[in-house]
Amino acid sequence: MTDGTRNLVLVHxxxxxxxxxxxxxxxxESRGWAVSAVDLPSTWGDPAAGMRDDARAVRDHLAAIDGPVTVLAHSYGGVPATEAAGPAVERIIYLAAHMLAEGESVITPLGGPWFPADADFAPGPDPEQALYxxxxxxxxxxxVGLLRPQSAKAFTEELTxxxxxxxPSALVVCDDDLSLPGLFVDRAIAQGMADVVRHLPGGHSPFLSRPAELAELVGEVTAALPVVG
Known part of the structure; x- marks a missing residue:
């Protein structure tokens, strides 16, 4: 990148x-990143919007950026990021996020589906404890007041x-995470899906609980990841 800009795309x-x-x-931004964020359609209240629509939104967002990009994806956001990331993406950071293989959806490792395909999911009975x-x-x-319904289709569409x-990819594990099932973390580590694994104390949403510490970790992780080419 000739102008020294470091692009970071956030996927919620x-x-x-x-x-x-x-x-x-x-x-x-105080650490030199040029930051932008994707808004995933599966949270817009349309049950017909699924993972592939989210991946298209990520892909379109990436295409509009001039130069290489690092993607940081949180939780479910790891799935459309995995589907969409192309040659311009230098690194992916999976923050308490799903790392899935081709042919898998979010519910595949959990034995689903067990719900109607056109359902909307609420965030659960106790989002304060699960998420924050x-x-x-x-x-x-x-x-909690800003949370939106989530289409079930996003959890059932499979990666291609x-x-x-x-x-090059990193997995950031939140050690006290009450939201992401531990089996996703365990198998990602056991199967060597991530080149780098790092841990943060605390729950599922460190971007709200410890944003400075997370930003420091992003810099450390990007430096630790291998460079392709």
Whole structure:
């Protein structure tokens, strides 16, 4: 990249939107990143929107950026990021995120589906504890109020490609995560899906609970990942 710009694209998880990065983006920008965020259609309230629509949104967003990109994907966002990441993506950081193989969907390792294909999912009966157990109270209240329905189709559409096979990738594990089932983390590590694995203390949403610490980790992880070519 000739001008020294470091592009970072953020892909949010289920029920969320670009609002979730509000505390995180300034920390990244202060460390020299040019940051932008994708808004995934599967959280817009349309049950017909699925993972492939989300992947298309990620792909279109990446195509509009001049120069190489690092992608940071949170939770479910790891799935469309895996589907969409192409040659311009230098690295993928999976933040408490699903790392899946070709032919898998979110519910494949869990033995599903067990719900109607046209369903919308609410974020569960206790999102405060599942998603934000260590987030300050004011932001927890704000975040819960901003959560949106999530289409079930996003969890059932299968990957056609697994870009972590060819793009250097890191997995950031949140040690007290109550949202991402541990089997996804365990098998990603056991199968060597990630080139680099790092741990953060705390729950599922460190972009709200410890944004400065997460931004520092992003810099450390990108430096640790191998360079292709």
């Amino acid at each position: 998880g289920a029920w969320h939107g670009p609002w979730c990065w509000e505390l995180f983006v300034p920390e990244l 157990p260590d987030v300050p109270d004011d932001w927890t209240r704000k975040a 490609r697994a870009s972590w096979r060819t793009i």
